[in-house]
Amino acid sequence: MTTNIQPNTNVVFSATDQSQQQARRRRNRLFLAMRYAVLIVLALLFLFPIVWSFLNSIKPPAEALAVPPTYLPTTIVLDNYMELTTFGRIGVVQHVGNSAFVALLTVVGTIVLSTLGGYGFARFEFRGKNIMFIMVLSTLMIPFQSILIPLFVMLSKVNLHNSLFGLALVYITFQLPFGIFLMRNSFLAVPKEIEESALLDGCTSLSVLYRMMLRLVLPGIVTVAIYAFINSWNEFLAALIFMTDQNNFTLPIFLTNVRSGLYGIIDWGALQAGVIVSIIPSLVIFLLLQRYYMNGLMGGAVKS
Amino acid sequence: MTTSLSLQRLSWDQRRKLTGVLFVLPTVLFVVVFFIIPLLMTFGMSFYDWPLFGDHTFVGLQNYTDLAKDRQFLKSIDFTARYTLMITPPIFVLGFILASLVRHNIPGISIFRTIFFMPVVIGLGVSSLLWVWLLNDQVGIINKIMLDLGIVEKAQLFMARPDSAMAVIIISVIWKTVGFTMILLLAGLQAIPDELYESADVDGAGYFQKLRFITLPLMRRTIALALILSVIGSVLSFDQFYIMTGGGPRNSTISVVYWIFNNSFTYFKMGYGAAMSIVLLVVLVLLSAVQFYLLRDNT
Numbered sequence: 001m002t003t004n005i006q007p008n009t010n011v012v013f014s015a016t017d018q019s020q021q022q023a024r025r026r027r028n029r030l031f032l033a034m035r036y037a038v039l040i041v042l043a044l045l046f047l048f049p050i051v052w053s054f055l056n057s058i059k060p061p062a063e064a065l066a067v068p069p070t071y072l073p074t075t076i077v078l079d080n081y082m083e084l085t086t087f088g089r090i091g092v093v094q095h096v097g098n099s100a101f102v103a104l105l106t107v108v109g110t111i112v113l114s115t116l117g118g119y120g121f122a123r124f125e126f127r128g129k130n131i132m133f134i135m136v137l138s139t140l141m142i143p144f145q146s147i148l149i150p151l152f153v154m155l156s157k158v159n160l161h162n163s164l165f166g167l168a169l170v171y172i173t174f175q176l177p178f179g180i181f182l183m184r185n186s187f188l189a190v191p192k193e194i195e196e197s198a199l200l201d202g203c204t205s206l207s208v209l210y211r212m213m214l215r216l217v218l219p220g221i222v223t224v225a226i227y228a229f230i231n232s233w234n235e236f237l238a239a240l241i242f243m244t245d246q247n248n249f250t251l252p253i254f255l256t257n258v259r260s261g262l263y264g265i266i267d268w269g270a271l272q273a274g275v276i277v278s279i280i281p282s283l284v285i286f287l288l289l290q291r292y293y294m295n296g297l298m299g300g301a302v303k304s
Numbered sequence: 305m306t307t308s309l310s311l312q313r314l315s316w317d318q319r320r321k322l323t324g325v326l327f328v329l330p331t332v333l334f335v336v337v338f339f340i341i342p343l344l345m346t347f348g349m350s351f352y353d354w355p356l357f358g359d360h361t362f363v364g365l366q367n368y369t370d371l372a373k374d375r376q377f378l379k380s381i382d383f384t385a386r387y388t389l390m391i392t393p394p395i396f397v398l399g400f401i402l403a404s405l406v407r408h409n410i411p412g413i414s415i416f417r418t419i420f421f422m423p424v425v426i427g428l429g430v431s432s433l434l435w436v437w438l439l440n441d442q443v444g445i446i447n448k449i450m451l452d453l454g455i456v457e458k459a460q461l462f463m464a465r466p467d468s469a470m471a472v473i474i475i476s477v478i479w480k481t482v483g484f485t486m487i488l489l490l491a492g493l494q495a496i497p498d499e500l501y502e503s504a505d506v507d508g509a510g511y512f513q514k515l516r517f518i519t520l521p522l523m524r525r526t527i528a529l530a531l532i533l534s535v536i537g538s539v540l541s542f543d544q545f546y547i548m549t550g551g552g553p554r555n556s557t558i559s560v561v562y563w564i565f566n567n568s569f570t571y572f573k574m575g576y577g578a579a580m581s582i583v584l585l586v587v588l589v590l591l592s593a594v595q596f597y598l599l600r601d602n603t
Contacts, residue, residue: 124324234427
């Protein structure tokens with residue numbers, strides 16, 4: 001604790017000056033305390049849905065169905081999670097696997113295409129380059145919701161409408177405008193001299209990209225990967241339309257069927273267990289790689 | 305062998321050009337096959353009677369004239385517009401308040417930023433499944449809290465009335481999306497130099513004067529962006545209604561995308577759905593045009 005007395009200063013504070021200063025300091029401290037109080041209340045409100053969903057998921061199944069509900073679990077068990085594994089015909093594991101498969105395929109596809117494309121758009125000159133770049137980016141203006149009908153018709157023609165692979169192809173396309181935009185900017189930020197000497201030494205463009213550039217644009221790649229994962233893991237409408245066979249349902253679609261009681265009465269405990277299972281991957285990735293996620297938001301939205 | 309020979313005969317410049325084309329080719333192919341062609345097909349299909357099975361027949365503008373007579377379509381437009389108008393102001397105002405609260409780097413502030421933003425990375429579908437439980441009249445914790453606090457006398461069936469269904473869905477979507485608006489506005493707030501506020505303080509300006517003459521004018525572009533992204537998201541909403549109300553009660557919460565979904569994939573009137581998609585697309589392109597106009601570089 002510091003005191004306000006400063007014996008060696010040349011300035012002589014009058015008594016009123018000092019008390020004014022003290023008053024202002026006290027007021028600032030009060031404001032700060034109030035700010036924290038408001039922040040804490042709001043934070044609790046924001047955490048409340050997730051926390052209670054989690055608490056409900058670890059109740060015994062019978063307690064999770066109790067009317068009226070209990071606030072806190074009387075005993076903590078993982079029965080709801082176990083129950084979820086045998087839900088419906090197939091169980092949650094298969095659906096988590098479906099979602100993970102689609103998400104990983106989307107991530108890999110988006111990274112490969114965006115890196116190659118971003119490098120091409122950033123470093124090469126060829127006819128039609130600007131038109132192609134504008135074409136890729138302008139798809140951002142068009143809502144994907146408006147092209148789902150022909151996509152469904154197209155994919156069913158080639159028997160990809162009920163396939164997780166087909167769904168991933170669609171997701172990759174939806175991720176490409178952002179991926180290309182971000183990777184092109186990442187490559188543009190790398191000084192040209194770095195590759196020029198290697199190119200003059202006779203390295204191919206692909207090996208320059210692979211051996212030198214990848215490391216330098218890694219933050220961009222991580223950002224693109226995070227968005228591709230979270231968006232495809234969470235996507236609802238396209239998965240609902242394209243996946244007609246229960247075996248291929250992604251996690252959100254499966255959970256919607258749990259909720260609508262398609263597998264018998266609504267099992268609220270199992271549903272909240274499912275909600276927690278689908279929240280965890282996005283949340284963990286976001287919390288661990290927050291910096292990259294925010295970079296994407298700023299690079300993709302604010303600067304555009 | 306011939307190709308490699310001819311490749312070697314190309315000059316370095318020509319080879320660079322070819323390499324560049326090859327690098328962007330996969331992306332361009334994906335966008336053409338899975339976006340541009342479907343986009344053109346949507347337009348084409350909108351002139352056809354196009355069932356899931358069987359032949360499709362050309363019907364001219366029939367789908368579009370049917371649209372004008374489709375009372376549920378008009379109701380969906382009305383509902384979507386009302387939903388958008390009702391949810392946009394609270395998201396913006398709350399986003400602004402949150403951004404102001406987390407603006408200064410006081411100890412622990414990044415924890416609060418993270419907490420407010422967390423719901424954004426949860427899918428809207430999953431967050432709707434979470435809220436449908438929270439809001440349930442029998443097993444839901446919100447009714448339990450309100451009963452215990454004496455706010456209500458008996459459990460509320462929120463989804464049974466159009467206005468209460470709208471209200472609780474709006475609350476749940478605010479929870480899920482307001483962090484996004486907060487972060488956009490926070491970036492805008494932090495871009496304003498502190499000196500401006502300091503000199504305003506010297507001049508004795510109050511909070512609202514600073515807000516009106518410094519903060520809002522300098523954040524014009526960020527505010528426009530936050531609002532337009534929020535509006536676009538609301539106009540395209542589907543998940544929350546499909547999951548939380550199923551369009552009810554009495555088809556009162558069917559959004560435009562929901563009605564397109566029903567026609568195309570429940571009734572399999574895909575040509576008709578395509579015509580509605582075109583209407584939606586025109587509205588969205590206009591909104592995007594407004595966005596670009598507002599964000600154009602004045603410098």
